[in-house]
Amino acid sequence: MSGPELKWTHEAKEPRGAVLVLPGGKSNSHMATSWRQLAVLRMMPFAWTLASEGEGALSVAVLRYAVRGWNGSAASPVADAREALDQVTARYPGVPVGLLGHSMGGRVAFRLSGDDRVSALVALAPWVERSDVAMGHPGLHTLVMHGTRDRITSPRNSKAMAEAMSALGVDVTWRPVEGETHSMLRQAGTWHQESARFLVDALHAGLPGR
Known part of the structure; x- marks a missing residue:
């Protein structure tokens, strides 16, 4: 398996927004990423909830990175995500775009947050x-959710990033999830529903004339 791949889990006929879903990964790994890996599978319920909460008016795509790792200064998944963002905006010109990333995917989303094409961003337990x-830009709406019992990524660093983005003028909501761990399984419905509702509302508000 070579190169990144974008899978559209839902395509709206008249979309009011498009969301690019960014899975987690590993700190260092050049192994190829598979659609069957847990980090990717974990994001499928988020994609399905987005389609449901958007009442069919959101187009949703999940990205499979070329390799599993961030890999230091290479920041391997960032180039894949930029390419995917190009594909999304080319497919739906003029439609507001949101990013939804978990763990390493949250870090990827933050790296793309300065792109004016991104209207909304949700980072879940971001690394x-x-x-x-x-980074950020005027008009960007951001939700950062982090479990208070997360031992894989740092809620403190996550909150500091939210505050730093807010200082840049970004509209940021910080949402600690009490008692939750990195896997997001104890309160799965909370993660799915709140992230989807945030993106639906933010992207709908970003439509011309709203």
């Missing part, structure tokens, strides 16, 4: 290093 630089 944030203290050295990561906040």
Whole structure:
């Protein structure tokens, strides 16, 4: 398996928004990513909930990265996500675009947050290093959710990123999920529904004339 791949889980006839779903991964790995890997499968319920909450008016695509790892300065999945964003905006010109990323996918989403084509962003238990630089642009709506019992990624760093983006003028909502871990399984419905509702509302508000 070579190269990244975009899978459309729902395509709306008259979309009021499009969402690019970004799975997690590993710190370091050049192994090929599979659609059967847990990090990718974990995001499918989010894609289905988006289609449902959007009442059929959101187009939703999940990205499979070429390789599983971030891989230091290579930031391997970022180039894949930029290519996917190009595909989404080419398919739906003028339609507001949202990003939904978990763990490493949240870090990828933050790297794309300065792109004016991105209207809304949801980062779920995002991987944030203290050295990561906040980005954003006017009109970007962002939700950062993090479980308070997460031991894989840092809620503290995640909150600091939310505050740094807010200082840039980005509309940011910080949402701690009490008692939740990195897997997002204890309160799965909360993660699915709140992230989907946020993106539906933010993308609908971003339509011309709204």
